[in-house]
Amino acid sequence: MLSAFFATYLSSSIRFLFLLAPFFVVTMFLALTRGQAASEKNRIIRRACTAALILGVVLFFVGPMLFSVIGITLNSFRIGAGALLFLTAISLVTSGARNSATSLPMAERDDIAVVPLAIPMMIGPATIGAIMVYGAELKTFSSVTGGLLGLVTALLAMAALLYLSGYLERVMGETGLNIMSKISGLVLSAMAAEIVLTGIAGFIASTAG
8 A cells, every 4th residue: 555655646746747847837937037036036936836736736636526517527538638738748849938938918927926827837728637637537545645745746846946946047058948848848748648548548448338
């Protein structure tokens, strides 16, 4: 049981961290907070990660209830969420974070903690679907606990990267951060393919049975 818990915790931490697209978020954070005081940046990080954590926990538990209420199967939702996640992965690979940040209106930059940093950059439409799918897949108490702690760990790692964003920018440069963001997109595309294929296989098995 303990080994199963740690296996779920480790895999969930890695999955959720990639779902948060950490290097994309770091690049956006740097662009949107350019010239702001360190205390203001820290306040934004705390508010953004707290908002993302609250939303993530709600989504983690609401999935099974939502599927039951609206009458869709987990496999159908897997296919839809995986397709949306794949589009997000393509966006990470092909687009520039700095260009996206500088295109935001100034009114949106005044308070970026919840929108757009927590939502939709950390917890976007594709991430919402993936969190709901992962939450619905976990059935036992130990697996649910491991998955939930994995989500918390991923957000703590995201917060640490944001606190270290200035150092990361000096060491890696904007180009290095963009490269890491694109690599994250490639990993997300593989995760999306796994979710879709699992959904298709489950749907075929249920109809055949």
